[in-house]
Amino acid sequence: MLALAVPEALFALPLAAYDLACCPRRLLLAMPAAALVASWRAPGLPVAAKVLMTGFVAAACLLAWRTGATRAQRAANLRERDDLAARSQALEMQNRDLRDKRELEVRLAVLEERSRIAREIHDNVGHLLTRAHLQAQAYQVVFAQDERVRSAFEAVGESLSEALDTVRTSVHDLHDDHIDLAAQIERIAAESGLSVRCRLEATVAPPQVAACLRAVTREALSNVARHADVRDVALTLAEHPGFWQLTIENDGVSDARRTAGSPAEARGGMGLVSLEERVQALGGTFRAGPIGTGGLAGGWRVFASIPKRQEA
Structure with missing residues (x-):
């Protein structure tokens, strides 16, 4: 605007044109264009200066257009x-x-295979050795008068007893006393x-506790899938200094609330009754029923608590 009144201000026109060209409102470029046209009509400036300013x-x-394109490309690159x-x-x-899942599957497969081998050894080899040991002891009684035969059967019995101890140790080592409970619950x-x-x-x-909690989890989730209209299921497995605690809650309406007839059905079905018996066999507490307050209010909760036994 100053260049329209003072022709000497034409030398600042490129800076204004650069800023206005960078502005989103490109129509503002009409102002420096008008000033540039007016400078060509001004008689006080040489033609070389007018050409140079143009x-x-x-x-x-x-340059303003290239700068805008560069900024846009830089923003696109950053995005x-x-x-x-x-x-x-x-x-x-x-x-x-995927790595964690593969490691979990491998670990569970190893645990299951070790348990299977332990069962095979215990059920087959262990029983055969026990029977042979009992027969050797019986023959010691039968041939008690013959010292040489009795001593031979006594040596055989000692060898069988040593073999039984070795088998028991192997079975104990294969069937670990502590099972990865969290991994098995997560897989279920x-x-x-x-x-x-x-x-x-x-x-x-311990194996018996893990087996009971696995059964509770499997039965509870199976009941949820079959009998409840569920949007949300929450499973909590906690270990306290004196007990293990499992809680499974859902926000659906279970058919078990509407059952009637036998006492087992009124309490939620034979499956829940069987679970209650298993938990109580370990000295624990089992509850299954609607949620009153807290948790997923209005839904269904299965609760199991198993105490830790203090071994000598």
């Missing part, structure tokens, strides 16, 4: 970099989950077909 204004507009970083993190998380939840939110704070438990 070239500078055109160069300023071109692409962020997208690649996000996809890379997602792939890394998926790979980590994944195989249930439900969207289960797991909070697993207990990792190991």
Whole structure:
């Protein structure tokens, strides 16, 4: 605007043209264009200066356009970099989950195979050795008068007794006293077909406790899948200083609330009654019923608590 009144202000026109060209409102470029046209009509400026200023204004507009394109490309590059970083993190998380799942499956397979071998040894080899040991002791009584024969059967009995001790030790080593309970509960939840939110704070438990809690989890999730209209299922496995605690809650309405007839049906079915008996056999507490307050209010809760036995 100053260049329209003072022709000497034409030398500042390229800077104004650059700033206005970078502005989103490109119509503002009409102002320096009008000033440039007015300068060509002004008689006080040499023609060389007018040509030079016109070239500078055109160069300023071109630089402004290139700067805008560079900024847009830089922003696109940054967005692409962020997208690649996000996809890379997602792939890394998926790979980590796959590795964890594979390790979990391998670990569970090893535990199951060890338990199977232990059962085979205990049920087959152990029983055969026990029978042979009893026969050797019986023959010692039968041939008690013959010292040489009795001594031979006594040596055989000692060897069989030593073999039995070795078998018992091997079975004990194969069937570990502490089983990865959290991994097995997580696998049962994944195989249930439900969207289960797991909070697993207990990792190991004795075999009988782990078997009972697995049965409770499997039966509870099976009942949820068959008899309840569920949107949310929450599973919590906790280990306290004196007991293990399992809680499974859902926000659906179970058919067990509407059952009537026998006492077993009124309490939720024979499956829950069987679970209650298993938990009570370990000295624990079992509850199954609607949720009054807390948790997923209005839903159904299965609760099991098993105390820890203090071994000598």
